[in-house]
Amino acid sequence: xxxxxxxxxxxxxxxxxxxxxxxxxxxxxxxxxxxxxxxxxxxxxxxxxxxxxxxxxxxxxxxxxxxxxxxxxxxxxxxxxxxxxxxxxxxxxxxxxxxxxxxxxxxxxxxxxxxxxxxxxxxxxxxxxxxxxxxxxxxxxxxxxxxxxxxxxxxxxxxxxxxxxxxxxxxxxxxxxxxxxxxxxxxxxxxxxxxxxxxxxxxxxxxxxxxxxxxxxxxxxxxxxxxxxxxxxxxxxxxxxxxxxxxxxxxxxxxxxxxxxxxxxxxxxxxxxxxxxxxxxxxxxxxxxxxxxxxxx
Amino acid sequence: xxxxxxxxxxxxxxxxxxxxxxxxxxxxxxxxxxxxxxxxxxxxxxxxxxxxxxxxxxxxxxxxxxxxxxxxxxxxxxxxxxxxxxxxxxxxxxxxxxxxxxxxxxxxxxxxxxxxxxxxxxxxxxxxxxxxxxxxxxxxxxxxxxxxxxxxxxxxxxxxxxxxxxxxxxxxxxxxxxxxxxxxxxxxxxxxxxxxxxxxxxxxxxxxxxxxxxxxxxxxxxxxxxxxxxxxxxxxxxxxxxxxxxxxxxxxxxxxxxxxxxxxxxxxxxxxxxxxxxxxxxxxx
Numbered sequence: 001x002x003x004x005x006x007x008x009x010x011x012x013x014x015x016x017x018x019x020x021x022x023x024x025x026x027x028x029x030x031x032x033x034x035x036x037x038x039x040x041x042x043x044x045x046x047x048x049x050x051x052x053x054x055x056x057x058x059x060x061x062x063x064x065x066x067x068x069x070x071x072x073x074x075x076x077x078x079x080x081x082x083x084x085x086x087x088x089x090x091x092x093x094x095x096x097x098x099x100x101x102x103x104x105x106x107x108x109x110x111x112x113x114x115x116x117x118x119x120x121x122x123x124x125x126x127x128x129x130x131x132x133x134x135x136x137x138x139x140x141x142x143x144x145x146x147x148x149x150x151x152x153x154x155x156x157x158x159x160x161x162x163x164x165x166x167x168x169x170x171x172x173x174x175x176x177x178x179x180x181x182x183x184x185x186x187x188x189x190x191x192x193x194x195x196x197x198x199x200x201x202x203x204x205x206x207x208x209x210x211x212x213x214x215x216x217x218x219x220x221x222x223x224x225x226x227x228x229x230x231x232x233x234x235x236x237x238x239x240x241x242x243x244x245x246x247x248x249x250x251x252x253x254x255x256x257x258x259x260x261x262x263x264x265x266x267x268x269x270x271x272x273x274x275x276x277x278x279x280x281x282x283x284x285x286x287x288x289x290x291x292x293x294x295x296x297x
Numbered sequence: 298x299x300x301x302x303x304x305x306x307x308x309x310x311x312x313x314x315x316x317x318x319x320x321x322x323x324x325x326x327x328x329x330x331x332x333x334x335x336x337x338x339x340x341x342x343x344x345x346x347x348x349x350x351x352x353x354x355x356x357x358x359x360x361x362x363x364x365x366x367x368x369x370x371x372x373x374x375x376x377x378x379x380x381x382x383x384x385x386x387x388x389x390x391x392x393x394x395x396x397x398x399x400x401x402x403x404x405x406x407x408x409x410x411x412x413x414x415x416x417x418x419x420x421x422x423x424x425x426x427x428x429x430x431x432x433x434x435x436x437x438x439x440x441x442x443x444x445x446x447x448x449x450x451x452x453x454x455x456x457x458x459x460x461x462x463x464x465x466x467x468x469x470x471x472x473x474x475x476x477x478x479x480x481x482x483x484x485x486x487x488x489x490x491x492x493x494x495x496x497x498x499x500x501x502x503x504x505x506x507x508x509x510x511x512x513x514x515x516x517x518x519x520x521x522x523x524x525x526x527x528x529x530x531x532x533x534x535x536x537x538x539x540x541x542x543x544x545x546x547x548x549x550x551x552x553x554x555x556x557x558x559x560x561x562x563x564x565x566x567x568x569x570x571x572x573x574x575x576x577x578x579x580x581x582x
Contacts (some may be wrong), residue, residue, distance in 0.1 A: 006479070010477060010479075013481070014393070017385045017386075020385045020389065021404070031418070031422045034425045034426065035418075035425070038425055087320065090313055090318075091318045094314035094317070109570070112566065113325060113562075113563065116506075118533055118558060119506070120506065120508050120558070121328070121562075123536075123537070124552065128335060163324075193310055214413065217413055221418065224533070248509065251421060255512055275415055279410075279415065280410060287406060
């Protein structure tokens with residue numbers, strides 16, 4: 001009897017495990033299918049080319065050109081990555097090769113907490129610090145006029161949010177560089193910095209690139225913090241001090257109105273689909289790079 | 298001369314590296330300081346003990362209790378729902394199908410993919426299933442959306458720990474005649490308990506702090522939800538909405554809400570550290 005109960009429990013739990021396994025394989029497909037299904041209407045009427053490359057945005061007239069939003073998104077994201085990349089790389093090298101054990105033990109919780117802070121808090125911080133900083137200090141410095149709600153503010157806030165994300169990946173990557181290789185370089189008379197530059201960084205270059213690619217895709221979808229500081233005015237930004245309107249902000253800002261117009265609803269789902277595709281592409285790319293790296297070893 | 302340049306280069310980069318690391322610590326300090334500095338003056342007992350009264354959004358009395366309770370309900374519900382899927386999945390990868398490397402790697406890839414999907418996309422997806430199922434914006438819809446959104450975070454965190462369970466531990470349990478369920482849920486789960494706690498708290502923190510996933514799905518209300526079908530206010534949304542108000546008193550309350558949220562997140566972070574240290578003693582080395 002006891003064995004029968006055990007066997008039954010085993011069968012039931014195995015069935016549940018298999019069901020869950022199936023679920024996880026289906027989930028990406030279901031997400032993709034539901035977004036595609038919803039956005040099909042707008043794709044049918046406007047065509048993908050027009051949606052992506054037209055800059056006429058008149059939802060009430062049924063004209064949906066996503067170009068201004070896509071350009072804003074790319075602008076903010078790339079700016080954020082450019083600002084954050086050197087900080088992440090330098091800190092990652094410092095924490096792996098120079099920092100003492102106590103130093104690392106001190107910094108790890110700080111990185112963890114930075115990673116855990118909700119994006120809305122970064123947004124509040126951006127509104128309080130970054131926006132006045134760009135508006136009153138940076139913009140006049142470069143001879144522009146700006147309220148501070150700008151692409152650059154979005155980039156700066158994103159840069160800060162990306163730090164813990166990219167830094168953690170980079171530290172992991174540098175840890176995979178074998179000690180022997182570093183030691184071989186040191187024993188040949190290279191200084192520590194030279195060994196890092198020519199051995200560690202060169203060896204992990206694909207990994208570094210894929211870490212930045214993952215950061216890029218994360219930044220591309222970041223919604224609320226960016227929305228709070230970029231200004232949200234439709235138009236193609238001309239300079240970093242212009243206002244912008246990235247894709248995620250567009251979706252978030254219009255969630256109330258979209259229900260009344262089916263085509264608008266469909267267009268916003270198309271925007272979500274674009275975000276999804278960008279993330280999938282970057283993930284596949286960085287996956288490929290990592291597999292390539294493992295093969296080379 | 299060349300040697301001097303080399304030393305100079307090394308010194309230069311050393312200063313840069315140490316500087317950027319110190320900058321990280323400074324950044325955290327700066328963020329927390331400004332949130333506390335702005336939020337503390339408006340954080341009264343009223344804020345955490347009352348729901349919004351009439352005229353609250355014009356700066357009259359009331360508090361944020363609806364959002365605090367709503368956020369806790371939402372995050373707890375989502376974590377509970379997500380746990381019932383993520384724990385078996387992590388166990389599937391590390392006990393049930395441990396030998397099928399291709400399958401496990403496939404799952405890891407899908408998890409990476411899901412992990413990278415922005416929460417706004419989950420929000421849009423949650424919205425479409427909500428309409429498909431015919432339910433309105435409600436606590437339930439929010440819980441479902443957030444649980445999907447935190448699923449990959451949880452599984453990855455658990456997988457990270459379960460990967461390191463030695464094969465010999467599984468083998469000795471099997472050799473004593475245990476079924477797979479017993480090995481999975483009694484041995485591995487207990488051995489990885491600290492990791493599971495960490496995963497749960499991590500996911501809880503993510504769930505409580507996210508706006509984009511709940512923006513479409515939970516709605517917003519001044520009341521504390523009494524059933525799963527009620528609309529629910531959440532803290533991040535309270536911050537977001539009130540900061541957009543032109544009235545200074547309401548804006549100040551946004552800062553207070555931001556402070557409450559930050560305190561919750563910091564408390565979770567501290568709890569994670571303490572708990573995982575405490576439970577580490579019980580696992581077999």
